Amino acid sequence: MKTAILQSDSQPEQSLTAPDLNPEALSRSLLDWYQISGRDLPWRKTRDPYKIWISEIMLQQTQVKTVIPYFDRWLNLFPTLETLANSQLQSVLKAWEGLGYYARARNIHKAAIVIMERFSGQFPDTLEHAMLLPGIGRTTAGGILSSAFNLPLPILDGNVKRVLSRLINLPVPPDRSLAALWEISESLVPLNQGRDFNQAFMDLGATVCIPKMPNCVVCPWNCFCKSYNLGVQNQRPMTEPKAPVPHKTIGVAVIWNSNQDNSILIDRRKPEGLLGGMWEFPGGKVELGETIPECIKREIQEELGIEIAVDEFLMTIDHAYSHFKVTLHVYHCHHLSGIPQTIECDEIKWVTLSELNEYPFPTANLKIIQALQQSGSRFPVSP
């Protein structure tokens, strides 16, 4: 606390976003609430930094309900950091299939190898070292190290940003005030209860201080919360206006090989970028004035260097990615001539209907596989 003498002839040193908080009162009331109302989650039964790390990565931009079955399956497939480091990236991506943001899986695999090689197989126990690992930023590092080692490191995830925005009635979107929010989060973590405090902080945001219609009546911080006491909690946090997302029309080919035994052509996408490393049915964007069968024939010629015939329509799939939407128009096709070349992909394979299940596909493509396997499709396709 600054003394009156030091501040006597100037304005009180209070930044716009760091108001008069009482960290001790806040942390104590939150920890008391957590003891009664905290969630019982699988990754809270352990202090193994490996398991906690996996949970933290899976939980990035992903809801708890979605993560739990993936987390359980993962630990059966890769029970230790060493088994993960010794696994193939394709197996890792298959375990991640459907979770999205596949760079997370690629980074986990890379990081596991780095930990084996640079950290003797021990997950790092300092912020500096943890943040050297791919896919681990300050929030994830703080989450892992506080949970595994009870270190008093702050976090600033979506929950904490929302809770703090309301607590101090932040008049700008939280991403405009990150430095101040980090400072507050850091000021609140008790030195000897980093684990419980951070978990409690996120629970508060996930179960009480939720995005719409927060349940302020049961909030342990309602007496401290500026937004609540001004009745403006539904107007916080402020949000940036967002740009409308573009829409693309895509032609997709299920290419049957008439020479081989009912096999279908799939390709593996390049390791970086959208859906990097995942397998797919080939295709591409429909150009102006082009029919969908024309598009499919052209794209397959350009991307795989082969000639195909476009046969009967299979299905359409509407799908939303993070920054655009697509409509996939899927057609049965058959191979006419040429040997497939990896022009715009990393690998090409002819596989049977049942072998499709061994490869990691993005969700939109899984719907195509499901349709093919349900109908028991065979070439040549007949009604």
Added chain:
DNA sequence: AAGCCGTGGTT
């Protein structure tokens, strides 16, 4: 530093 990067739950 603003855009890229998935999917499903919720309202």
Added chain:
DNA sequence: TAACCAAGGCT
């Protein structure tokens, strides 16, 4: 129903 948005990080 369409929009919002979730235990963010990387470039």
